[in-house]
Amino acid sequence: MDALKGRDEQLSAWMRAANRGDQDAYRSLLSALLPILREIAVKSLARVGAATVDSEDVVQEIMLAIHMRRHTWDESAMVMPWVYGIARHKIIDALRRRGRRLEVPLDEFEEIIEAPVGREGLSEQELVRFVHRLGDRQRTIVLAVSVEGLSIRDAAQRLGISEGTARVTLHRGLKTLARIYGSER
Amino acid sequence: MHTHPLIGALVEDLPSSPRRMSEQIRFRVGISTVLVGSVFYGLYGLRGDGIAALGDVRFLFKLSLLLALILALWPVLHRAAGPIAVKPRDLRLLGWAALYWLAMIGGEAMLLPRGEWNRALMGENGIFCLTVMPLIGLPLLAAMLVTLRGGAPEGAVASGAVAGFFCASVAGLIYAVHCPDDSPFFVVFWYGAVAIALTVMGALSGRLLLRW
Numbered sequence: 005m006d007a008l009k010g011r012d013e014q015l016s017a018w019m020r021a022a023n024r025g026d027q028d029a030y031r032s033l034l035s036a037l038l039p040i041l042r043e044i045a046v047k048s049l050a051r052v053g054a055a056t057v058d059s060e061d062v063v064q065e066i067m068l069a070i071h072m073r074r075h076t077w078d079e080s081a082m083v084m085p086w087v088y089g090i091a092r093h094k095i096i097d098a099l100r101r102r103g104r105r106l107e108v109p110l111d112e113f114e115e116i117i118e119a120p121v122g123r124e125g126l127s128e129q130e131l132v133r134f135v136h137r138l139g140d141r142q143r144t145i146v147l148a149v150s151v152e153g154l155s156i157r158d159a160a161q162r163l164g165i166s167e168g169t170a171r172v173t174l175h176r177g178l179k180t181l182a183r184i185y186g187s188e189r
Numbered sequence: 190m191h192t193h194p195l196i197g198a199l200v201e202d203l204p205s206s207p208r209r210m211s212e213q214i215r216f217r218v219g220i221s222t223v224l225v226g227s228v229f230y231g232l233y234g235l236r237g238d239g240i241a242a243l244g245d246v247r248f249l250f251k252l253s254l255l256l257a258l259i260l261a262l263w264p265v266l267h268r269a270a271g272p273i274a275v276k277p278r279d280l281r282l283l284g285w286a287a288l289y290w291l292a293m294i295g296g297e298a299m300l301l302p303r304g305e306w307n308r309a310l311m312g313e314n315g316i317f318c319l320t321v322m323p324l325i326g327l328p329l330l331a332a333m334l335v336t337l338r339g340g341a342p343e344g345a346v347a348s349g350a351v352a353g354f355f356c357a358s359v360a361g362l363i364y365a366v367h368c369p370d371d372s373p374f375f376v377v378f379w380y381g382a383v384a385i386a387l388t389v390m391g392a393l394s395g396r397l398l399l400r401w
Contacts, residue, residue: 023209027200034196064195071199073341073401075207076271089272089343093401131194150198174198175205186401 011036016083023079033083034067041066041091048095057102060130065185066094072182097186135177137184142177145170210270210340218359221332225325226363233321236369247371254293254376255365258358261286266333266355269348270340293373301372312370315379322383326353326360330391334398342399349395350388357384 015036021029045059045066069090077086128151135146148159160170208216235242242248261282268275301309312318333352342348361380370376 022203023206025204025206027203030203031196031200034193034199038193038196064193067193067195067199069341071202073272075213076210076341078211078267078271079209085273086271089274090341093272093341093343128194134195146198149201150194150196153194153197156201171202171204175202178198178202 012082012084015087016081019074019077019083020079023074034070037070037087038063038067040087044088044091045095049099052099054099054102057098058130061134062095062098064130064134065098066091068178068182068185069094071178101185135181138177138180142173142180145173146177146181149174207339211267213336213339214267214270217332217336218329221329222359222363225328225360229321229325229363230367233367236367238369245371250293251365251371251373251376252362254290254373255358255362255380257286257289258283259355259362262351262355262358265351269342269351270337272341272343274343275347275351290373290377294377297373301374306374309372310374310378312372312375312379314368314370315375318364318368318370318379319383322357322360322364322380323386325363326356326383326387327390329356329359330387330394334391334394337395338398338401341401342395345395345399346392347395348399350392352395353388353391354384356391357387360387 015033018029018033018036022033041063042059045062049057049059049062070087073090077083131150132147135143138146144163145159148154148162149156152159154162156170156174157167160167163170165173238245264282265275265279268279297309298306330353333356334349337348337352357380361376361384364380365376370379
């Protein structure tokens, strides 16, 4: 139980730092959440008999939702219950969009520490598929800073646009993705 | 360790941080209350006895009933904006507020001769209260639903209902400053009817609007 608590405190500290604009802390947070979210997604989908749903897609939807809704976390609380809430919401949502309506119990999430489910690899193809419905410009920026790992400045330079424009385009791209994976039935 | 490429994009987008939800709630509640209150008092004015009402204990008790509700609902409203569902445990403060209401109603029942109960309950402004208070509450509710929509509400119906109840309490407070009917009997009956209506309205519109 102590290991879980220590982990929660570390993650919460990263999230607080991220709220102050610390990008390194944010990267640490998201990287630490990734295997936990994979585990949650795989187990939940298997449990409700939806193992055919691509769990990596669901993981990306959850990550995006965590990002877009990060202002709803109450800094005085632990971050993991909030993460579980978002994850649960997005898993149910993902199932519903694929034509299933099932309850996913939240409580069992809390026992998941971090047990990678046998996949470590870069999920480039999955990301490329995830963003394929974006317009050219938004997709290019999103892929440049994600798959290619460029900074916003380098991506802007390569595309011959200003850094500000690149920043706005990236944000709109993520927002569009959140909409595609959030409200479409 | 490889990380997911999406993380790079999210990290680069970190500076786009939206305003904290708690700030948004404070700001929207503040602005909409001031706006709606100004319009209402501009049209109908304060009570006839104006400042003198502040010396009236019954008037102050009436305000305290509504304030107690607003304070009790404040943390619940924040809960309703986030992905962790509102649980009965979050309603503890509301339980205390309910006890306070019961105490006030009990006190009134003891102090007021039986023969006057009916008059206290019906007051002079029941129908006006019933029409005007929802009109005060609806713009507040609209502002609150827009705010919650930008959050991550878990349980669209419950979150909408919480927003409706909260806005009814604020509308009640705004209206209470105008209304000369101070009996807890009147408040619980007429204000209560409006609160039920706004809560149901919040729940129904939440169902439609608070999906994300």
